[in-house]
Amino acid sequence: MSAARITDTAFDNQLRQKAQLVNSTLQRLLTQQTEIDNNLKKAIEYTLQGKGKRIRAAVLLWCCELVSGKINHGAEVAAAAIEMVHTYSLVHDDLPAMDDDDLRRGLPTCHKAFDEATAILTGDALLTLAFEVLANRVIEPAIAVRLISQLAMAAGAAGMIAGQAADLRAENGQGTQELLEYIHTNKTAKIFRCAAAMGAICGQATEAELECLCEYGLKIGLAFQIADDILDVSASADHLGKTAGKDARAAKCTYPSVLGLEKSRQLQQKLTNEAVKLLELFGGKAQALQNLATALLQRTR
């Protein structure tokens, strides 16, 4: 086994540990919701269950660790909150009136497993719960409002929702590189930037550290989305845990459809290099974030 392969495995383990931390935090936060509607709780648990890679949460946790040397309680809650928002966005995106998808994380989508009304309400509940746990008064208020502000801006109509709206409008249309960048910056990259920002804020980063990590987040977010687009055209549903080839059939505005595969891979590499370069500010301390950027480049699902 080569040295590089050993490193990969070590990184996979680190990522899995972060995912386990997020999963147990999600479980704990849900358990605290004693007055929650029981059917909604089942649907929420169903959508949050195991198979998510929790990459946004891992970015957040590593950024907090990088600037403060440890993961604090606020970062754990923030990591859970960002995964709630990510999951809500998947539940709503999968709805028949949106992307109309049957498969997610290897399981029937929420509206298939339950029904459409439950899926709408489950998404709403996850989004609301994300803000509730951030405002739970365990996190210092001055920190909490910054986290909530970052999350709301990244997820809102000037962020993720704007990207989703533009994505739907762009179906069956002529994609331009400008539109492509608008969609993917808003739909995906801003939440990665937000994850980095939230981690940095939890770790009480300096302004310079915060800015640098935000840039890093934005770049790996775009690189992540390019990988997603490439996988949609090159991998099977069984492998991805969601429907494959769907973007092409819907004539979505994706990197491969606008730039072609070769140029998409080049751009992905360029963004990864730039992301890694940004980490030089932290000397050798940013190994995990560096590994993450590289791993995203090589992702196969």
Next chain:
Amino acid sequence: MSAARITDTAFDNQLRQKAQLVNSTLQRLLTQQTEIDNNLKKAIEYTLQGKGKRIRAAVLLWCCELVSGKINHGAEVAAAAIEMVHTYSLVHDDLPAMDDDDLRRGLPTCHKAFDEATAILTGDALLTLAFEVLANRVIEPAIAVRLISQLAMAAGAAGMIAGQAADLRAENGQGTQELLEYIHTNKTAKIFRCAAAMGAICGQATEAELECLCEYGLKIGLAFQIADDILDVSASADHLGKTAGKDARAAKCTYPSVLGLEKSRQLQQKLTNEAVKLLELFGGKAQALQNLATALLQRTR
């Protein structure tokens, strides 16, 4: 014209003034959203436009005024935020998979005026924006997190969303008084209680004042919902600005269907009396909230 009638008109004017304040705050907050997706902005403005009565906002503003003698900036923003959440809930409730309604506030519902995907995203955007404006750092963080926590709890899966989920499940079923109370407490009354709590928090109320106003809010919220149920069976769509007789057709669990009209009116009167009695804590200063409780009893739309 009788004295009572003059008082009514004066109260109507006060309520209209509060609605105008909320409308201008909503407009100002939306104007500040310079990076918002343009199509979503149109849909958001469409759903927020004029005809809403803004009763939840008025409760909030009057509670702040009552405990602090004035309306502060935080209360203005909070009033706008609670109307955003209320409006989001209407947009999602009206969706085909939910209550499937064509008419709202005298206009085609959001998914009729735009399309279903836009309505889903518009609701999501309004909910997210409510938390964003509360965390905008203009409101003192210690106050802001309390407001966000109240709003998220009241609107979430242990509040409004739970009520909506139970409401949908109860369709065509056998309604019991217990189920009725669960649905309407969660679906409607908790947001009224939240409005009162947010106003009290903005005005830096004492714990005793806060508790009392929360109870007041819960009671007028239930009374408001009873009036809504009664109007659904007794008024026309033209008059209501939304489809009439719809609850009965869907065999919804409503006060008239479970208790009958006469007992519903009695309960409404009882809740109003209790709400007014709670205000004795404030001596003669709570005239506006007292008038509101009475006005809800007499509401015709």
